[in-house]
Amino acid sequence: MNITVLIPTYRRPQDLLRCLDALTKQIRSPDEVLVVARDSDRATWDAIATVETGALPIRTVSVTIPGQVAALNTGIEAAKGDIIAITDDDAAPRPHWLERIAYHFETDDAVGGVGGRDWLYVGGTDRDDGKSAVVGRVQWFGRVIGRHNLGFGEPREVEILKGANMSYRKQAIAIAKFDTRLLGAGAQVHNDLAFSLGVKRRGWKLIYDPAADIDHYQAQRFDEDQRDQFNETAFFNAVHNETIALLDYLPMWRRIVFLIWAFLVGTRKAFGLVQWLRFFPKDGGFASRKLWLSLKGRWEGFQTWRMPPGDRTPQEGAAISVPPS
Incomplete structure (x- = not known):
């Protein structure tokens, strides 16, 4: 092969x-x-x-x-x-x-x-x-x-x-x-x-x-996602993208369970209410900001997922071309 x-x-x-x-x-x-x-x-x-x-x-x-x-x-x-x-x-x-x-x-x-x-x-x-x-x-x-x-x-x-x-x-x-x-x-x-x-x-x-x-070796990235440095746009994008991927993959009953769990519990990288309560005593307003971005990312990811294919804005369109001389 x-x-x-x-x-x-x-x-x-x-x-x-x-x-x-x-x-x-x-x-x-x-x-x-x-x-x-x-x-x-x-x-x-x-x-x-x-x-x-x-x-x-x-x-x-x-x-x-x-x-x-x-x-x-x-x-x-x-x-x-x-x-x-x-x-x-x-x-x-x-x-x-x-x-x-x-x-x-x-x-x-x-x-x-x-x-x-x-x-x-x-x-x-x-x-x-x-x-x-x-x-x-x-x-x-x-x-x-x-x-x-x-x-x-x-x-x-x-x-x-x-x-x-x-x-x-x-x-x-x-x-x-x-x-x-x-x-x-x-x-x-x-x-x-x-x-x-x-x-x-x-x-x-x-x-x-x-x-x-x-x-x-995890080299530098040249966008908003700088790995270990918090960035609101990168945080939101990650939650949005994960939501789409999982809703595509999971069967209907697991989608419902996932959305309930995501909004109520969540993870360190995508807060739900439980994670917010866990980190709020230490991080205060920063934890609240992460919760807001997570919930917004989940909701907008859901909205993107349910959008008819013809209404989606594609990000592709790269063309194969001859390398610069």
């Missing part, structure tokens, strides 16, 4: 070069490396030009529309492989990454997606070596458990794959696109959640294999 490695990138040339270098060390070599970059990102195009000819089967695609969703949709459309393995530009796949991915697809025709552990590096040096037996699940009432950076043990079926380390059988995503309803100027948080749940909903198996692992 031919494998395309898809890398969306924006203004992180040194991280991209580290990622490409890691791909030259794969035990199972990629058949195509597809780098999707913004047409205006001169630093990235200059960095790609420095890659030694013949080191990798690199093909480049230019996009004009901001955001990761447009880049990923353009890349999927352009990819030639039977398998599309997606990673971030600030990641460095370990040598057996593609070998493990190929194994799962080749041994089970029902497998539509494969992902693995991403070893997170805090500040670029300190690795998080924690462990979690539960990875990539949606609990019956709608709470999402990610923890892809903490998984260990044997390969197993999951419901969610993480964007930095996920791959899909092209047949499984022939009618799929990353969701253009999602909000965000750059990362469009939870696009991976929505996409993997869509593949799962259509009946394909998703496999999480901790041995198909990468090193993930």
